[in-house]
Amino acid sequence: MNASEVRLGAPAKMSGGAIQENWAFDALIVDGPYAGTLGLVLRTDAPSGVSLSRSRAEEHALLTAAFAAGVTVPEPLAVDPEGSVIGKPSYLMRRASGNANPRTLARDPALDPHRSAITETLGHELARIHTIHPPRPDLDFLGSDMSPPAHRRIAEFLEQLDALPHPYPVIEWAVRWLERNAPTRPASVLGHGDFRCGNLMVDATESPQVTAVLDWEFASWSDPLEDIGWLCARCWRFGADARTVGGIGEFDDFRRGYEAETGRTLDWAELPYWEVLATVRWAIIALHQGERHLSGREFSMELALTARKAAEMEYDLLAQIRSIDEAA
Amino acid sequence: MLDRPDRLDLLKAAEATLNDEVLPTLDGSAKYAALMVASAIAMARREIEAGHEPARRVLDAFAEFYGQDNVHRAGSDAVQRAQGLMGDLAREIRDGDYDDALLGPVYEVLRILVVERLKQSNPRFLEAREYSQPSRC
Incomplete structure (x- = not known):
């Protein structure tokens, strides 16, 4: 901080996160470049957190890369990968204003006059993430496999299906269709991996805006359309079904923002393919969430109900693939 | 079945009580939890009604x-x-x-x-x- 004195306020644990903990606190910095009151968040592992996802140090590296690329993320300030400060790995970032509750972004009528602008901004945000290209030594933990992302996902899906105790023929069928129609372009950009309502922080006061893109733990080298398919798939609209961009807004607004930022277009005709892939991915995740409940490791009404949502995704898959086939 | 009201009768009573008497008094996270419970009971009730x-x-x-x-x-x-x-x-x-x-x-x-x-x-x-x-x- 380059200050002679920093006074820390009392930390308060923020809600959410079974695997990570977030602690909010203020720091009064008496002088130097950061002089003033800084709203901060310390992110660390939860005591019971068994994480197969990114480490805190890797998250910090992703956040640093995204911040440098101009993505609206909380500015990362310091990282302690070994846990020498508080006894477990952590990193410190600025605290963003607003909330990430999907119901605010998808359902709050107060946002309606601003939806077009917010959706265009999301196009800019995602496009900036997609300006991060391999190779990046600072992101070497993402690996060097640049094989076509759809092929990699399909291999993961089959493995995850095999780990379930019951057969799911509709999902098998959709995966088979994905396999036979997979784009063969290699991975070319950083994919966020979970860019949707719930991970987008919005300040809904006065002139509403996106204040932070959160949850970078699923980031990977991918195809730009994978993130957009995940954002636009019908299963992620939180009841605001008519707004095709994640329940938030209209596709044309998103596209305008995305293309203005990158100065180029994508093969948008391929988007329905990636929406199918997104729906399969969420269906399999939902089934695995149910298994977490059933195994007794994480007894939860919500996880149990999530598994029963898989049938909704499966019904959508039948309709999505049929309509792609009929259009072809 | 050895006794009455049976499991379907009991589930229907639980569902109606939850929806008519409990849910209207709740908000926030308690309401959210109760909505999930109502949804779970409705699924179980429909499964029993559908039988084989x-x-x-x-x-x-x-x-x-x-x-x-x-x-x-x-x-x-x-x-x-x-x-x-x-x-x-x-x-x-x-x-x-x-x-x-x-x-x-x-x-x-x-x-x-x-x-x-x-x-x-x-x-x-x-x-x-x-x-x-x-x-x-």
Whole structure:
């Protein structure tokens, strides 16, 4: 901080996160470049957190890369990968204003006059993430496999299906269709991996805006359309079904923002393919969430109900693939 | 059943009490939890009401698809046999047996498999393709 004195306020644990903990606190910095009151968040592992996802140090590296690329993320300030400060790995970032509750972004009528602008901004945000290209030594933990992302996902899906105790023929069928129609372009950009309502922080006061893109733990080298398919798939609209961009807004607004930022277009005709892939991915995740409940490791009404949502995704898959086939 | 009211009577009473008396008094996270409970009770109630019918309809669809002589539908273990056939079908799909006609006759069996599950878990999805709420994820 380059200050002679920093006074820390009392930390308060923020809600959410079974695997990570977030602690909010203020720091009064008496002088130097950061002089003033800084709203901060310390992110660390939860005591019971068994994480197969990114480490805190890797998250910090992703956040640093995204911040440098101009993505609206909380500015990362310091990282302690070994846990020498508080006894477990952590990193410190600025605290963003607003909330990430999907119901605010998808359902709050107060946002309606601003939806077009917010959706265009999301196009800019995602496009900036997609300006991060391999190779990046600072992101070497993402690996060097640049094989076509759809092929990699399909291999993961089959493995995850095999780990379930019951057969799911509709999902098998959709995966088979994905396999036979997979784009063969290699991975070319950083994919966020979970860019949707719930991970987008919005300040809904006065002139509403996106204040932070959160949850970078699923980031990977991918195809730009994978993130957009995940954002636009019908299963992620939180009841605001008519707004095709994640329940938030209209596709044309998103596209305008995305293309203005990158100065180029994508093969948008391929988007329905990636929406199918997104729906399969969420269906399999939902089934695995149910298994977490059933195994007794994480007894939860919500996880149990999530598994029963898989049938909704499966019904959508039948309709999505049929309509792609009929259009072809 | 050895006693009355039976499990369906009890579930219906629980569902009505929750919806009519408890839910209106709640808000915030308690309301969210109660909505989830109401949704779980409704699913369980519909499953009990449907009895063996869903499994039987799935077996009928398989019989139509694989041939009447190849699917045994009699007996009480309909669910188990339906699951066995679902496993067979899943394997055949993965092996590429239907690659030439993914939208051919196999599509109708798959549709019935999902419809019979949705009738229990979220009938509204069949009417309006409306995803269940609440969901926080």
